[in-house]
Amino acid sequence: MPRVLLVDGDARFRSQARATxxxxxxxxxxxxxxxxxxDASVVAAAPDVVVLGPSLDYGSCLAFxxxxxxxxCLARVVVxxxxxxxxxxxxxxRRGVHDVVPLDGSWAEVAAAVREAASAGRRAEEQAAAxxxxxxxxxxxxxxxxxxxxxxxxxxxxxxxSIGLSTILVDLDLMFGDAAIMLDLKPERTVYDAVQSFDRxxxxxxxxxxxxxxxxxxxxxxxxxxxxxxxVTASRVGTLLxxxxxxxxxxxxxxxxxFDDVVLSAIDRSDEVLAVATLDxxxxxxxxxxxxxxxxxxxxxxxxxxxxxRADSKVWLDVGEVEKSLPAPIVARIPSDRLVPRSVNRxxxxxxxxxxxxxxxxxxxxxxHVADRVRTRS
Numbered sequence: 001m002p003r004v005l006l007v008d009g010d011a012r013f014r015s016q017a018r019a020t021x022x023x024x025x026x027x028x029x030x031x032x033x034x035x036x037x038x039d040a041s042v043v044a045a046a047p048d049v050v051v052l053g054p055s056l057d058y059g060s061c062l063a064f065x066x067x068x069x070x071x072x073c074l075a076r077v078v079v080x081x082x083x084x085x086x087x088x089x090x091x092x093x094r095r096g097v098h099d100v101v102p103l104d105g106s107w108a109e110v111a112a113a114v115r116e117a118a119s120a121g122r123r124a125e126e127q128a129a130a131x132x133x134x135x136x137x138x139x140x141x142x143x144x145x146x147x148x149x150x151x152x153x154x155x156x157x158x159x160x161x162s163i164g165l166s167t168i169l170v171d172l173d174l175m176f177g178d179a180a181i182m183l184d185l186k187p188e189r190t191v192y193d194a195v196q197s198f199d200r201x202x203x204x205x206x207x208x209x210x211x212x213x214x215x216x217x218x219x220x221x222x223x224x225x226x227x228x229x230x231x232v233t234a235s236r237v238g239t240l241l242x243x244x245x246x247x248x249x250x251x252x253x254x255x256x257x258x259f260d261d262v263v264l265s266a267i268d269r270s271d272e273v274l275a276v277a278t279l280d281x282x283x284x285x286x287x288x289x290x291x292x293x294x295x296x297x298x299x300x301x302x303x304x305x306x307x308x309x310r311a312d313s314k315v316w317l318d319v320g321e322v323e324k325s326l327p328a329p330i331v332a333r334i335p336s337d338r339l340v341p342r343s344v345n346r347x348x349x350x351x352x353x354x355x356x357x358x359x360x361x362x363x364x365x366x367x368x369h370v371a372d373r374v375r376t377r378s
Contacts, residue, residue: 002118003045005075006031007038008053017051017080020107021114035064042068042075049117051110052079054103058088062095069096069235076117080110096235098199120199135168135245136374138252139270140307142277144286145257148309149276151340151350152363153254154182156274158349159367161217165374166248168210169219172237172266173256174229177222184347185211185219192223194240195232203243215352220244234261241269250374259293267294272373273304274366275328279311284322291327305331307366312336332366335359 004027006017014031022029030045032038035056042050050068052061058081065077076098081088084102092100098120099113140153150173157169171177171191180187194201194209210218220240223229244251253266267273273294277287291304306326311333323330337359343350351360351367 002026002049002122003028003030003047004049004051004114004118005038005041005045005047006051006053007033007035008055009033010053010055013053013055013080016107017053017110020111021051024111024115027114027118035060038064039067047075048121049098049114050075050077051114052077054080054082062092062097065092065096066233066235069238074121076121078110078113078117094231094233096233135248135251136271136370136377137241137245137266137269138250138272138274138370138373139263139266140252140254140274140276141263141267141290141304142255142275142283142287143257143259143290144283147276147278147283148334148340149257150178150182150254151344152274152276152307152309152334152366153252154179155349155351155360155363156367156370157217157219157252158183158213158215159351159364160250160252160370161213161215162351163367163371165250165371167217167250167252168244168248169217170241170244170251170253170266171220171222172253172262174222174232174262175226175256177254179219179254180211180221181347182344183213183217183219183349185213185221187211187221187224190221190223190228191232191237191240192225192228194220195236198236198239201240201243203247206240206243207247215349218248232262234265237262238265238269241266245269250370252370259290264297267299267303270303271377272370273299274307274331275304276307276309277322277326278309279322284325288326295327304328307332307334309334310336331369332362334362334366 006014008014018029061079079100080103082103089100098117101109101113140149142149160167171179189209255263277283306328312335335358339354339357343353351363
């Protein structure tokens with residue numbers, strides 16, 4: 001039986017909404033007056049749909065919708081407003097609201113929105129139960145730019161696909177992702193386009209938004225325009241990753257050089273976080289602080305491993321001392337090589353362009369480490 005939580009400070013609205021929704025067969029209705037109380041009810045009762053009434057502040061309603069995924073609840077949020085504008089609807093969709101409907105006096109549209117939201121949630125639960133996630137997820141991570149994170153992610157994805165693992169690379173550097181350039185792919189469809197069709201997506205439909213590389217790697221590319229990144233919220237990224245996890249064996253995620261909700265959504269689903277650092281004091285300090293922050297957020301317990309890039313640089317730093325200073329084991333040491341910028345400029349991953357080079361062998365060894373984790377996991 002779908003559970004609906006009504007939230008509004010106006011008792012008359014709650015009474016009318018309860019009467020309308022309660023008349024729909026199979027719907028159980030509860031109510032509360034404030035968003036603070038609703039926060040507690042979402043955790044305790046796990047409703048299927050939350051209806052936010054017109055007396056509530058609109059911005060607070062959108063902030064509430066954004067908090068829902070972090071509460072371990074799959075509730076769809078329907079916002080009811082006295083007047084609805086196109087800009088308001090767009091902003092609400094971007095923030096994770098399922099629907100925004102006008103209170104036009106008939107209540108018919110409100111009832112229809114709640115029924116549709118409940119149905120959408122039920123379909124999502126059925127899909128999740130029918131096909132459990134199976135992909136292993138590896139997030140390539142650094143909060144410092146210029147360390148070679150995207151090069152490593154692209155070459156790792158290509159290497160895994162080349163050894164026969166069904167692999168999807170997700171470019172979550174949403175504003176400035178370079179996977180398309182590094183793999184010489186035309187970004188005809190991106191994560192932005194997938195999000196535009198969010199309400200009708202499932203794993204198989206999502207495949208239409210992936211771009212195929214000659215190695216067999218499939219890629220969900222970053223948006224073409226930086227401003228499109230605003231539409232790709234953390235909650236929707238999480239859902240997309242869950243869908244992708246049902247149609248492949250490995251997901252490799254390239255992240256932005258930041259510590260935002262999108263990155264944390266990826267880390268939350270990761271079997272291993274590959275933290276990339278280079279042999280310079282700023283990068284080592286940044287990596288240490290980032291790993292400590294991850295541990296504080298509950299992502300400890302051996303989740304993170306260290307990938308040391310340009311590990312043969314003559315910079316008077318001892319690799320052994322670096323390893324001692326960081327709270328994670330080194331799983332790959334990738335040497336410097338002029339072949340790397342050449343391969344980037346050509347859009348040809350170095351593991352394919354110069355497979356016998358030292359840098360390609362190191363990246364292939366990293367892929368073997370990941371493949372071993374995948375086999376052990378299964």
